[in-house]
Amino acid sequence: MNIPFVDLNRQYLRIKEEIDEAIAGVIRDSAYVGGDRVMQFEHDFAEWLGAQHVVACANGTDSIEMLLDAFGVGPGDEVIVPALSWISTAEAVGTRGATPVFVDIDDTYCIDVTKIEAKITPRTKGIIPVHLYGCPADMPPIMAIAKQHSLFVLEDCAQAHGAMINGQKVGTIGHAASFSFYPGKNLGAYGDAGCIATKDGDIAMKVRMIANHGQPQKHKHLIEGRNSRMDGIHAAVLSVKLRHLDKWTEERISLANLYCIALKEADMILPKTPADKKHVFHLFVVRSQRRDEIRKNLSKVGISTAIHYPTPLPLMDCYHHLEPRREEFQNAIDYTSQILSIPIFAELRPSELDIISQQLI
Numbered sequence: 001m002n003i004p005f006v007d008l009n010r011q012y013l014r015i016k017e018e019i020d021e022a023i024a025g026v027i028r029d030s031a032y033v034g035g036d037r038v039m040q041f042e043h044d045f046a047e048w049l050g051a052q053h054v055v056a057c058a059n060g061t062d063s064i065e066m067l068l069d070a071f072g073v074g075p076g077d078e079v080i081v082p083a084l085s086w087i088s089t090a091e092a093v094g095t096r097g098a099t100p101v102f103v104d105i106d107d108t109y110c111i112d113v114t115k116i117e118a119k120i121t122p123r124t125k126g127i128i129p130v131h132l133y134g135c136p137a138d139m140p141p142i143m144a145i146a147k148q149h150s151l152f153v154l155e156d157c158a159q160a161h162g163a164m165i166n167g168q169k170v171g172t173i174g175h176a177a178s179f180s181f182y183p184g185k186n187l188g189a190y191g192d193a194g195c196i197a198t199k200d201g202d203i204a205m206k207v208r209m210i211a212n213h214g215q216p217q218k219h220k221h222l223i224e225g226r227n228s229r230m231d232g233i234h235a236a237v238l239s240v241k242l243r244h245l246d247k248w249t250e251e252r253i254s255l256a257n258l259y260c261i262a263l264k265e266a267d268m269i270l271p272k273t274p275a276d277k278k279h280v281f282h283l284f285v286v287r288s289q290r291r292d293e294i295r296k297n298l299s300k301v302g303i304s305t306a307i308h309y310p311t312p313l314p315l316m317d318c319y320h321h322l323e324p325r326r327e328e329f330q331n332a333i334d335y336t337s338q339i340l341s342i343p344i345f346a347e348l349r350p351s352e353l354d355i356i357s358q359q360l361i
């Protein structure tokens with residue numbers, strides 16, 4: 001038996017005709033970088049999200065970096081980030097020459113909003129909440145804190161396409177949002193891709209300029225930017241997949257509900273979804289003191305699992321110079337030794353979910 005952690009081929013087979021036709025069209029028109037498909041996808045995604053402006057780019061990390069540049073973050077500045085995320089969230093701050101300031105997580109695995117204010121200094125410019133695993137961070141109090149201290153809020157939505165708070169999609173609540181379309185994300189391209197979304201026309205214009213070598217028009221370079229354009233093939237694939245995303249999200253949620261029923265008696269902590277929030281289950285993460293043993297047993301019977309993530313960000317080697325105080329990140333430290341991501345993707349078969357659950361109880 002072999003149950004994969006994620007199987008992108010099953011997804012492709014569901015929509016093969018649409019995808020093949022879309023890709024063939026890009027090749028026929030030689031629309032490889034930028035162009036019609038990218039403009040169309042920006043339009044489609046903005047409409048789906050309910051955002052005024054969407055700017056496509058090369059990957060999710062670039063989208064965070066370019067937004068930070070657009071917000072004017074640079075050396076001497078501090079930006080608040082959660083202690084648990086993919087490295088990009090903190091890395092984008094550090095590579096701007098600014099300092100990531102880490103805040104512990106709570107039992108939803110997102111930033112603990114009660115610990116943010118203690119970390120604000122005169123150098124703080126903004127906050128990057130991450131909707132980790134597909135669970136929305138608690139945005140209303142974050143927006144209130146940001147308003148009080150005149151900070152920007154950049155939502156890292158890389159794992160949370162379609163997640164909501166009180167019926168409002170994440171990515172439309174903060175001042176701007178970054179999205180990744182890495183193949184394994186809930187909405188994934190056939191390679192690296194990403195975008196920003198914002199209601200701020202000035203921020204959108206700056207990012208668009210930065211992403212295309214600082215050119216508001218051809219051969220006029222107002223600033224030094226970079227190359228972070230989206231490829232036509234990715235845009236074409238993303239527009240096709242976007243039409244199916246809501247259905248796939250509901251399928252993920254159904255599978256998560258099945259797991260919660262099947263694992264009710266299991267000796268492990270299941271994901272929590274606060275009542276006002278819609279979790280889109282990019283990952284299904286359980287917690288157990290016996291994590292390593294459980295993982296080994298699943299692996300023996302052919303079930304693939306993963307750990308997101310094994311090390312809290314402040315304890316990574318690259319942040320050694322910030323002299324992190326371990327006691328400030330106690331939840332992140334405790335949880336990273338206990339968390340286990342078990343397979344969840346729209347095409348996971350209920351029969352496979354049963355087998356996985358039986359191994360866990």
Ligand SMILES: *Cc1c(COP(=O)(O)O)cnc(C)c1O
Pocket residue numbers: 059060061062085086088089130156158159179180181182192193194
């Ligand atoms: C995937 C991811 C990113 C980065 O996206 P890439 O497209 O891989 O550059 C940023 N933040 C989080 C939380 C992610 O999961």
